[in-house]
Amino acid sequence: MKKLFIAALLFVGVASFAQDTDNATQDHKEHRERMTPEQRNEKQLKKLTSELTLDANQQAQVKQLLADRSAKAEKFREAREANKDSNVKPTAAEKEAFKKEMMAEKDANDAKMKAILNADQYTKWKTIQAENKDKAREKMKEYKKENNM
Structure with a gap:
């Protein structure tokens, strides 16, 4: 009887702990501050300035x-929202065109950054981007795992 009581207490304790963890994660997501695009840009600029030691001209x-x-x-984002509202799914050709457009935009941004930064800074920036991409990939795996996708 004593073992059954201990097992029941253990089960209730584990179940309540699991619920608290889920609620804490949910609360964290709700309380995460929503930054304006300008605030995000400033935060990213400060981070890049410290990591790449940008001078004033490069910062501008x-x-x-x-x-x-x-x-x-x-x-x-606005175009995507407009398409969502119309309930029309994009065709494979439209998806491919969007993907090509996004890749062209990324390549153009990379070229601009290469023109702004010196060789060492650019190499370090590409390394940071690769690390961030890996982190995002890991978070996506965790998210899919948690939500059974």
């Missing part, structure tokens, strides 16, 4: 590049 150029990139991203 990178700030302009980030602002341009944010404006284009917002246009893409």
